[in-house]
Amino acid sequence: MSSTFTMPLGPVHVALEEPVYFNLTVEGETVRRVDLTSGHVHRGMEAMATQRNLIMNTTLTERVCSLCSNSHSFTYCMSVENVLGIVIPERARYLRVLAEEIKRVASHLFNTAIQAHIIGFKSLFMHVMEVREMMQDVKETVYGNRMNLASNCIGGVKCDVDRKLLDYIRDMVAKMEPAVDEIREIYAANSMVLARTKGMGLLPRADALRLGVVGPVARGSGIHIDVRKDSPYA
Structure with missing residues (x-):
């Protein structure tokens, strides 16, 4: 008699970060097959964009996702500029990349923390989130916001970074680097992490x-x- 059974999960479940439906084929504690259905969240942003002008849509696109908000307004502004033939100042290009990379570090640390949360390593989750707070402080100090930076605009940026702020960013990055190295070592060598991740979810x-x-x-x-x-x- 087969011990294989089907178990539905989602689309809304306490263990899921976002609404998504999984149809799991399970044999004991081994997942043999997963059928995934995504796309359960539709907020009508495309329709809202048609009712707003180009400048107003900069604010709208930044709210596609709070974690990667800057990426969406960045891409949107570049798209509009390319269509209209707008060439932005060189300094603005550097400032855009600076904001994007600050956001990227915070975003990657969040996802690294979530991995610890998923495997049940709560103390590691809290530690990584604590390290991430350094970059959150940078976002708040430089841009005035911890999530939506509101830095991009069509034709350039809204926020300049002077020498004092640049030195502050460099100091915070210098403090973060040894902490990130420690986190990397934990994920690479900790027996609990390896037992719950090694060989799991491989994508050839x-x-x-x-x-x-x-x-x-x-x-x-x-x-x-x-x-x-x-x-x-x-």
Whole structure:
């Protein structure tokens, strides 16, 4: 008699960060198959964008996602500028990249913390979030906000970074680096982390190429790719 059974999970569940539906085929504690259905959240942002002018949509696009908010307004502003033939000042391009990379560090640390949360390593989750607070402080000090930076605008940026702020950013990054190295060592060598992650959820290189994944997911599958270098922005 087969011990395999089907278990539905979601689309709204206490263990899920976002609404998504999983149909799991489980044998004992081993998941044999997963059918995923996403797209349960539709807020009508495309429709709202048609009712607003180009400048108002900068604020709208920044609210697609709070964690990666700056990326959306950044991309939107560049798209409008490309269509209209607007060339922004060189300093504005540097300032945009600076804001984006500050956001990226905070975002990656959040996802690193969530991994600890998912495997039940609560103290590691809190530690990574504590380290992330340093970059959250940078966002709040430089841009006045911890999530939506509101830095981008069509034609440039709203926020300048003077020497004092730049020195502050450098000091905070210098403080963060040893803490991040410590976190990296924990994920690489801690027996509890390895027991709950090693060999789990592997995405073979061939499948990663076929599916067109990018970023850390692609690099985890052995694909040497970084869109910041392969397709430079700003």
